[in-house]
Amino acid sequence: MKQNSNVPAFLTKLWTLVEDSDTNEFICWSQEGSSFLVLDEQRFAKEILPKFFKHNNMASFVRQLNMYGFRKVMHIDTGIVKQERDGPVEFQHPFFKHGQDDLLEHIKRKVSSTRPEENKIRQEDLSKILSSVQNVHDKQENMDSRLATLKRENEALWREIADLRQKHANQQQVIKKLIQFIVTLVQNNSILGLKRKRPLLLNSNGKKSKFIHPIFDDPVDHSKGLVNGLNGLKSNSDISDDVIICDLTDEDAEVTDDTSKNFDQRDVEIVEVQIDDDTAALVEANAERESSDGLEAACEDITETATEVPETSSALQVNKPSVLSHEDPVKMMDSILSENGAISQNISLLGKVELMDYLDSIDCSLEDFQAMLQCKQFSIDADIAELFSPNNTVNSHDIGGHTSKETDKSKENTELSLREGKSEGDNADKQLIQYTTCPLLAFLDGCSSLPPEPEVPVCDLGENLLERAAEDPGDLLEPSLETQELPRSTLIRLEPLTEAEASEASLFYLCELNPDGPGPEAPQLEV
């Protein structure tokens, strides 16, 4: 037997013990040499074991055998209860065979099962932890992806909004120019004091009333009509030239009926129609479907402007670009059309020369229009940013009566709303602030609803709104969400709204005739 290095003492001792012919009466190889027998357990333990080990216990010997993987050989024929105490005990191990001591080194003592067990348990714990970490990590990647997607969508949305706002601003410019052109054109009419011949016909359906006037009317009749119109301080005209903004999608005819009624009943002040609070109060519409607070506030601000900025354009300024100062189209149209009626004098008093001059002035208006379309007046002195300030065009064409206080206040509001939007970065509950609180420019935004309390100063309403927005920005959006049926985007649905979708929820229209109520200066149906 090689006293080989890596073979435990127990195995070498056991090999020696079994091999030793002196101990064959107690322990020896089996017939086949693949196992060994302990013949007399009692004497073997007491007489033999102490010679090789530090004990004389058969149990300890067997314990060591078990520690090295030896197995007791069960004999079926002797396996029953008999021969329990005295019969021989047989042990075997695959690498413990007669004459093959070189196999001993393959017999490994069992390591403390404590540690592997512990390892197993720990590894199970580790596996759980690691799988948990993996889960979290996967979720995180998923969220990263969603976050990136959302971020990308957000950027696209911001771009879209920037684009839309740009379009909006451009449209505002276009509208402003168009209205200014009309203003110029009509003011030119007014300077010659042409009188309207016919009352305004309220066309109530798609068919426009046709005005096919005989070209060769009696000139005398025309003259008379003009004389009457020019001399009267108040016209009997049943025409209402007031323009208000209303919601066209409003299917019920209430507003229309009201307005037409009012139009019929209202008196037309010829010389000067003072746009007052009453007028503003009348500029109301059914806010049934369009109820965004921001839009309402914008409308209020518009009304405010229309109410508080005196209009002083006069016929004396015809052919001057002062009309460019008209900031509020409603007001502009209103005052223009009013002036048209007010300044009108009897055309019969005009000679042909004057008529020609008047017609010429129309040409001038066309040219003015072209000039306006060139945008020179606006692109030069109006800062781009100023375009969104209520006093933007006033800068270059201030016609007076527009106090700087008003302007400053409006500016303040605008800035406040913008600040509000920016402060959201600190707000855990971030909300996009609708920028439409910018008062004046929100005017032709389709904002059709006006506050139901016209007596409350609209500028205060606007401020209140902003204050509310400062406290809870969500308020600006919540109401519109409840009332509008605009589709709400989800994380899943990323497609843009179709224009049809965008419009069908709440489509409102800009203009409506201002239903002036009857007043002391506006006797009804004087015709």
Added chain:
Amino acid sequence: MKQNSNVPAFLTKLWTLVEDSDTNEFICWSQEGSSFLVLDEQRFAKEILPKFFKHNNMASFVRQLNMYGFRKVMHIDTGIVKQERDGPVEFQHPFFKHGQDDLLEHIKRKVSSTRPEENKIRQEDLSKILSSVQNVHDKQENMDSRLATLKRENEALWREIADLRQKHANQQQVIKKLIQFIVTLVQNNSILGLKRKRPLLLNSNGKKSKFIHPIFDDPVDHSKGLVNGLNGLKSNSDISDDVIICDLTDEDAEVTDDTSKNFDQRDVEIVEVQIDDDTAALVEANAERESSDGLEAACEDITETATEVPETSSALQVNKPSVLSHEDPVKMMDSILSENGAISQNISLLGKVELMDYLDSIDCSLEDFQAMLQCKQFSIDADIAELFSPNNTVNSHDIGGHTSKETDKSKENTELSLREGKSEGDNADKQLIQYTTCPLLAFLDGCSSLPPEPEVPVCDLGENLLERAAEDPGDLLEPSLETQELPRSTLIRLEPLTEAEASEASLFYLCELNPDGPGPEAPQLEV
């Protein structure tokens, strides 16, 4: 000595050994009784130890002492090299004292340092893992928050976009109506054949030119002029009233020159102004700054519509609402102003009666405007969704020449673009599709650029764009991102763009006056 339960065999054996007076010559208590001495190491190991333990090694004995926390007592006086082998060895333990065997139970054998060590290591690992998990978890919560915030912001952005689109649609309506009003007004002018006296002055800055014309013209000439104007098929008017829509930010005059040249060369048909392909082809602009494909496509579609829908408005239809059928404001203004110039004859041919009548027609136009503002014509027969279809107003005021094929194609394109937007939900790289590919309504969007290849059929361009969009939706946005300087939102910056911000990146103007170059029909400065 109590053979107490929980005291290890070694301790009880050691206690017995030290206590036993028989072994005092080998091992005994110290003087103070707080330690014990091994006097003759050699003989003690060989003679005494085997009586109590399964070995005779002093080393093993000492090992056991160490295992139970016994310490060797160092003697300073004998600590030097001397007495190395033969000197007595002293060991002590706080709980191993003479006469105090009840303390033995407090002496604990050191447990395998392996496991605590392992535990320590494992716990360190676990701590690392757990802190890592915690980190991941925290990050996850942070991302959850950001995700929710972004989601909320996204929803707000979608609402904002819906709102802006609504405003946009409303503004389109307003612009359409305003232009229609102007068309009506100017057409009324045209029916009387008022001749412009002066060529159009191109105002190149904010100052408008004033037109103070000689008041005393020859009335006979006016009458003649009218007759001629009514009878003449073509006018020699030197005025170009063509208005095109282009990018005002475009500084070079190339495009403008081309268009004006073409306009000058084209014949003006008086009785019936035929808007032909030439006119549409001229409506081009430099796409330098506004290069969004979607917008371009929209412009192209507009041009297409303008090109392929013959315009049949004639002077005979004055005072009829046919002008409402004018779909393309460019075309409208073009034809209107052309008619104005074409039909204009010497006003001296007009009598006072005719002048009065003409002025009256202006009043009628005003009334028409009011009627339009009432929106009656539009609200009834035009479906809201149809407003965004290129054929929307044609529905109610079809003037012929607009083939349904064209309409269907445009509709198809629109739907395709919308589908594109919706399909993005399946796309990992989601992109917001600009809806401005809807052709006609993009018209006054501030979309001022037109394709630089006017010879390519615009409708095909539009389809190509949509096809490209179907392949790579990102293409729709990419170009505009590169050229526009619109601020891009980040996750941090959540505040809405200010309107100033939105506008300053690329502000373009809708309308520009067509600078008429000198031509055979447009001699300059005839005044």
Added chain:
DNA sequence: GGGAATATTCCC
């Protein structure tokens, strides 16, 4: 002194 493997004992 103490780590580590093995051995022995005790116990289930």
Added chain:
DNA sequence: GGGAATATTCCC
């Protein structure tokens, strides 16, 4: 058969 504590040995 084997877990577990203790013991012994070997080694650094």
